[in-house]
Amino acid sequence: MCDQTFLAISFGPCDKCVKTKPLMNIYIKTDQFNYCSLCVEMMANEGLRDNETLSSLKNESETLKCKLEEERAKLHDVELHQVADRVDALGQFVMKTRRTLKGHGNKVLCMDWCKDKRRLVSSSQDGKVIVWDAFTTNKEHAVTMPCTWVMACAYAPSGCAIACGGLDNKCSVYPLTFDKNENMAAKKKSVAMHTNYLSACSFTNSDMQILTASGDGTCALWDVESGQLLQSFHGHAADVLCLDLAPSETGNTFVSGGCDKKAMVWDLRSGQCIQSFETHDSDINSVRYYPSGDAFASASDDATCRLYDLRADREVAIYSKESIIFGASSVDFSLSGRLLFTGYNDYTINVWDVLKGTRVSILFGHENRVSTLRVSPDGTAFCSGSWDHTLRV
């Protein structure tokens, strides 16, 4: 290096090593520097090393992914439906609409049941959030949100409050009051703040904490009373569309699905992603845990629903048919986990036998897309909400 000859513009202290040497005039990005020849060499080499490392890192990542697939495949000794051959087939089902809830002026986007098994809250594109006693079909409360497209709503475990949000990027909690004179909107509490639309929200075991998912690619856990952010979850590469909390009392995890085709399982306490699944071909619109908490199902725009097991760390079943070409928007399990109810963009609801992988029943009735579907807390019924402005139980 010492015998390199170059045209020295100047002689003086090097900008980098401060030694007095012949200096070269070089440009790094848009700035001009005067470096001695040694420093220039080092700079050039470093640059090279940076580029190398990024692509070599990517290679390493790919190799690891392949290795992981191999390892997992070794444990895949049998298919679920093969083992399920032993189980009796389910008989014919007669499922009818028992209640139709009319009252929304526009597409119903989301709904949630109350723990009392008969009340539910639903939200719609016209900005209205309505609490119904689904058993009597009476409307008990109604709130008008300042924004349209209220895409998420949830009932508090105590039954005393609801949360909702959408294009306003916020999640607001409204305490439910039976006092006719009180305006519900007056007691509104803004809890969550995201930088993009709110796609899903859910209370944890208590009224005091809310978990939200947003179009900004993150999920977040908030303290309702103070509105403070308790934990944020980063990892999705695109909008997060749905989430579900693990069902057990001791559970500290939740699963989220997004437009990056990934379903990710998170630890509520640390904010870390524990597991990740990427086998869908398109956006994941809805995720729901299997009742035991060991597995979860996902519904996607690729017209399939898939079952992923957390212990095996892989997809264990696909629920699809050649005649189903429209995306699945929502999914939920029956109480025992034997039946999977899925709502589709082709206005139908398909009922699948979870173990055998076959379709048990197809339900017609809605006149537009089914956008949301939830089984009641005691499993006696399920409710579907649709773009045809109605909800059916």
Next chain:
Amino acid sequence: MAQGPKDQGGVGTADPDDDSPNMIVYRKIEDIIYRIQDDKTGGVPIRTVKSFLSKIPSVVTGADIVQWLMKNLIIEDPAEAIHLGSLVAAQGYLFPISDHVLTLKDDGTFYRFQAPYFWPSNCWEPENTDYAIYLCKRTMQNKARLELADYEAENLARLQRAFARKWEFIFMQAEAQVKVDRKKDKTERKILDSQERAFWDVHRPVPGCVNTTEMDIRKCRRMKNPQKVKKSVYGVTEDSQAQSPVHMPVQPQRKTTKEDVQKQITFLNTQLDRHCMKMSKVAESLMTYTEQFLDFDPFLTMPDPSNPWISDDTTFWELEASKEPGQQRVKRWGFSLDETLMDPVGRDQFLKFVESEFSSENLRFWLAVQDLKRRPLQAVSARVQEIWQEFLAPGAPSAINLDSHSYERTSQNMKDPGRYSFEDAQEHIYKLMKSDSYARFLRSSTYQELLLAKKKLENEQGRRTSLEKFTRSVGKSLTGKRLTGLMQSS
């Protein structure tokens, strides 16, 4: 001014690179459409049908379409095929030649396939000016088949008011269109006219029909090419905003940085180290769980006395709410400690039991920590201190038995008290309860009594429900014990 299937170019098919949700569906539909029209591989017969004095070109009957769908997409129920066909029509890929309403009927009604130029996968968003030109054009031509329907006449009147100043321009465009159309072959004109009408039936649907062009706003952002959006059917450009309000600018994709990839690698390494279960074990576990809860699932086993939604009788819910636990419910507590703790009545019973054994501090600690996690943030610190004083501090009134390791960790956590300070301790205590107190609880006389108390009633019910089960499915291969047990007893 020329438009129509002649200048398709590469416009017909969906962009294979675009994998937005709508495109995925369009591609699937288009695949069906190609197959259904393909003579060589058993497509439907598309014929020219003679009717009175004229011929009806290029039609196929609804029944043929339904047949084809059932055969080629493996559909058993014609109702399903009709539903699918109706959706394909509603999206704009096929249409009835004599109706504005886009549904499929399983009979001799004639249908025609839409020209690829008009396919939804071309991202059409036609403007009102085009619609005005179209309606105007229709009124100029003296054909019975081109007469405006009531709703179309209303639309035209509305547009005339809205575009009052522009009307001369619109009129001229319509005239020009009519001139061009006259030059075309009669048969071709019939086909084109019907296809154009079907196009507008999709984008300006009959009042009361579903507008299939409505989009889910969450997916709108990702339309890659705003330039690709076609706005003008007749080559007329609108002066006002070039961008549709629905298409927001695409967010620039964040490039993956070194840190991102490094995180990925760390994550993958952790995954490799994870101990996973074999599929066979997983399958067994899922099946056992389902089998265990079969009786509790109202969709599979009729609830006792009835499902409130079906019978309009809320007795079932009232029984659940009462303090007297039913036999089924008590049985459920035996499945796992979690089940007992989830049911408020089960929790109470368990608490009473451990109190009677003078070993309630473990359960009370566990319950206290659960409660802590549900408190608002402000209350957390104070509560943590209280719990420490009550259960863990030296000389605590309800001292719990923790191993030294967990105790160390917990004392460390106390320096920075938070919601999860007692996680380790809670897990340890849970395991202890599970193997110790819980096991004893299940063997205890109180539990056994609760379980047996309704046994006599259960036998009678057993006969009834077993008959019901027979009509649905015979025998249970996994645990034949129960059924044979019942049969032996009766």
